[in-house]
Amino acid sequence: MSSWSKRVLVIRKPLEREVEEFVEKLVRVHGKSKADKMKLRLLASEVLRLIKPSLSYRDLYELTGLPESVLCRYVRGSVIPSFEHATRILARISLSVDLGHLLRDLVEHEKSPIIDLLRVLKDPYVARLLSIMIYLDLADRKITKIIATAEAVLPIATMLSIEFSAPIVLVKRNKSYPGIQYYSISVMRGPRDVETLYLDRDLVTRKDSVLVLSDVVYSGKTLEAVLHMLMKSKAEIVDVYVIMGLGSNWMERLKPYNVKVLSIVPFEI
Template sequence: MRAGRRLVKVDEQLEAVEFINTAKSIYGLSYRELSQILGIPESLLCRYANGDLLPSLDTVSVIKDRLKSMLDLTEVLRRNVVMKDGFVDLNNVLFNPYILRLYQRRIREFFSDLPINKVLTAATDGIPLSVMASYALNARLAIAKQYKDIATEDFYEVGYIADSPPRRVSLYLPKHLLEKGDEVLIVDDIVRTGRTLNALVEMINNAGAHLAGVSVLISMSNSWVEKMRDRNVRIDIILDLGSMRT
């Protein structure tokens, strides 16, 4: 077997092992419960999960097929996002490395065919997601902040009205992080009104770059979507809660 084919095989085997550990972590499953789901003996699952043994390609197919629906990122978000009094708590998502890895795969699936070389987000909650997106696409990361970094002199600056609480917010990005001709993916954890997104789009335009895609973990309204689609931009909304808002 050629070295390239061997690497592909090992990648598939390691991915299946990661699926086992991901399902075990996210759903709190025991090896006995996983064994019942997969039809694979507990002893083997334990050896796979610990890295003592890699599953055969036939077993890889079984693992992926039977865990596919459980590890669908939209379903995982439904189970882990906490909503209380109109607020969304993403702590169970943004600080879980297994869920972040699922997000990384989602980014690769939806955007890897585009020539994206920059991932742009606004600090701070979008940072874990944008790091995974940057890694998935082999793209550089640009983070717009509400303050100026002391070591940088030249910035893009855009302002918008934030609604909670109502106030004027400015975002700053060092100019060397976003350049003319860049193909940009915007990453956002939660979109409510789309104002932050619009500010990031303005920043991209000011740089002479091109908006290629938008990845949104949770959308709380649909008002911003058509405006983005009018720009001929690829949009991936992983969990749409717009219809659930009161």
């Protein structure tokens, strides 16, 4: 059995104004064609199936406002939500589910001396839920490239790559190949510890609108270095997502970049 079924989701109640604004965004993006509407309807059905193991039908009713009998048919897949229902389901779930609590719970469940997102996000259902939440937040933005700063975020980056039809560019660490031009930058980690980051010049250009995905930030030095390389490419940085912030040392350094951190974990963990 997936460990996802054992997780407890924390739900907050969004303001109706927030819900209506989110619904309007989804209608604007996905209401133009039958294919776009069907994509959103299927996505709503998928999200309900993803969160159902952690919530009762009564919880889902309180979350979405839809009758339990209707939600049961949606979860089982015997009926696909209408476009109107789909937009409201996705809006309310996106605004209500506390991803920060979920990620902290996963970290505590690992009981590991280090925080390794490859371990934390080993369950594909968790990675899929995170990718959907990020996609819904950025559904009205144009993304042409997804910059993955570490291998740990590649599962989420891959799912987002499909949603946005955008290729993935992985930042290389201490590794370059002859004959390829790179943007590069060195990060001092200690008196004798220097890490060099490389970004392929031909994969990111001034025509690109990029989404940056990072795994864990502690000092923020690595992510700041990646953003500096992207500035050299003159690509538009649409948004920067960090799955987990460790402690608070990174906050001041990354403040100018409007970074979105899904969860903050005390360093003592």
